[in-house]
Amino acid sequence: MRTLLALMCLLCTTTAWANQLQGIRIWPSPDNTRIVLDMQASPRFDYFLLNGPDRLVVDLAQTQGRVNFSAIKNSGELVTRIRESKPPQPGSYRLVFELKAAAKPVVFPLAPAGDYGHRLVIDLPYQDQSRKPQQPARKLAPAGLRELVIAVDAGHGGEDPGAIGPKKNREKHVTLAISRRLAELINQEPGMRAVLTRSGDYYVNLNKRSEIARKAKADLLLSIHADSVANQGPRGASVWLLSSNRANREMAGWLEKQEQQSELLGGVGEVISQTDGNPYLTRTFLDLSMDRSRADSYAISEHILSEMAKVVRLHKRKPEHASLAVLKSPDIPSLLIEAGFISNPHEERLLLSADHQQKIARAVFNGVKSYYRQNPPNGTMMAARAAPGAAVRHTVRSGESLSVIARRYGVSVSRIKGHNDLSSDVVRVGQVLNIPGS
Template sequence: MKSILAFFCLWFSVSAWANQLESIRIWPSPENTRIVLDMGTAPAYEYFMLNGPHRLVVDLSQTQSRVKFTAINNNSELITRIRSSKPPVASSYRLVFELKSGVKPVVFPLAPAGDYGHRLVIDLPYADQSRAPQPVVRKAAPVGQREIVIAIDPGHGGEDPGAIGPKKNREKHITLAISRRLADLINKEPGMRAVLTRTGDYYVNLNRRSDIARKGKADLLLSIHADSVANSGPRGASVWVLSSNRANREMAGWLEKQERQSELLGGVGEVISQTDGNPYLTRTFLDLSMDKSRADSYAISEHILSAMGKVVRLHKSKPEHASLAVLKSPDIPSLLIEAGFISNPEEERLLLSASHQQKVSQAVFNGVKSYYRQNRPSGPMVASQASGPARQHKVQTGESLSLIAQRYGVSVSRLKGHNSLKSDVVRIGQVLDIPGS
């Protein structure tokens, strides 16, 4: 009789508390605070906001909690306190997040993936979206040249750990470490500036990564990753560019977003906005923009692979093609760099090493610098007016007289005459006076 009674008590307990709130994790970022509720099973939930003071209330149906609020790591400036409250139904659990200001929360469940089980995700966007990192103080671009901006995207982050190595090290930490080192090298170079798509351990939507690069006026987007396969044998670095199939699919998506073309395509977008909306003309501009972006991406990847091959093992000596979301921008050359295989025990150890991270960063930087020495991007110059101060240019490796003339918007004959040159030959280190345009 006692065993039957115990069975019914257990059955009633399980049925009344069908779910468990196992932990609460908080991921603050420059744009929002993400709250993750780790659940035993798929959550049934409701939520609402209260004012005076500002609070977010979440009711979890048929749930009991194992969470100790004192153990929650809360680094968010928005959340001041987390507590429980009396639920509307005895079998529910009510969570209250006390906030500094009102927000419009975005709440959605996530199915189990990787090391994670069921989750309920709550995004709290900040009212002030101007929380960008302060610009790095650096040397100005050389006279007559505009600044080159490199966007660096540390793969994964926050709720997205990326690949996990044999020793349980997570890709997201390695990519951020290498990206920070690469940004330091770029920011120390006169005339170059780095923009990071994330500066800490938080998640950034894949489409937002290109948007951040675009708002930073980036000439190039480098997405840093660490490879992984089921077999622990493969090792070595590789560089990926957008496949033509993905480029063709993305083209249709860009055409459907006419209202964003000016932002996406810069000068090309301005031309499109001044037309009568002719779809064939629009398609032509987009095709040209995408083709140039893909061609530049491939050329830059060859320079980076050449530099990396001198200091680290390469998995592939030629650029690879893939359908990856972070490579899809038609207006910014974009590359994905796999620094090595985190699934390989030896490379996992190397990828965690500060010296190896610096070696990878230096090689990527050398490749980027090598490309832009030969292919400085077009754009407004620092001193382009005829009435402005005199301009000079010091000839660098890989530069020709015609390339220098094109860069400053003057003819070769005028550049030769202004400098009393008898031939088109220029020497490395030679200083040329640039005539006013």
């Protein structure tokens, strides 16, 4: 009888707690904080907000919690404290997230995938000032000229680890390391500037990545990844661009989004806005923009592959086409660069090496620079420098020296002096110098 009662109590306990909260992870980003609850089984949940102070309360039905709150890593500023509270009914579990400011949560469950089990995801839109990417100081451009802007996209991030190597190294860390190195090289080049789509370990929606590039008026989007297959044998780098089938599908989507067509770059948006909604003209201009973008993408990828072949093994010697969401922008040439196979044990070790990461970043940078030196966009500093015998007029500003001006334009001090008949290195504020083309 006693044994039967014990079994019944155990059964009742198991029924009451059909699920278990196993852990909590927080992924802060510049404009969103993602909270992930790791669950033993698919969660049944409810939530509501409180104010004065701001709090998010999450109730998990038939769940017990075994979380060490002091061990939760949180580098963001929105969530100030996490604690449990008295549940609304026996057998349930209540979590309280104390917030710095009000936020409208988006809460949804995720099924098991990869190394992750069942999860409950909470997205809290919030402008986290501590997470804002530190963009380099903009180099002063001569009047009427602009910098060439390159958007560098580190694949995956945060809750999305990307591919995982044999030694459990994650693609998201490799892509961020290479992207940072590439951005640094770009920012050191006179007339070029990099914009990172993510600067830390957090997830950025695939649509948001091209939006970040568009808002920065980027001339090119480079998405950095590491390849993976079930077989550990394949090795080498490759470069991918948008397939024609995916391009046609994206074109149909843009035709339906009339309110976004004016956001297109390169003057296409302005032209479309003047067509009075004529679908045939809009389609024509979008087609021309996409064709030009894909043609430029192919040409740039050939330059990058040529440079990468000098320092790393190539898996594909020609640009490949694929249906990839991050490359779908109709107005910005976009490439996805597979730095190597993280699924290959040898390349996994290489991809973690700082020297190898720098080699890849340098090769990609050299390929981009090689292309734009031959095909500089109109109105850029690079175009002015590339014009045969061209000279740019520069007015000396306060704090500038001849060496600073020379570095900005990528020419030597002696060339500037010779071009302007200067007998010394001294220049004065307001003095106009002719900068020779490189």
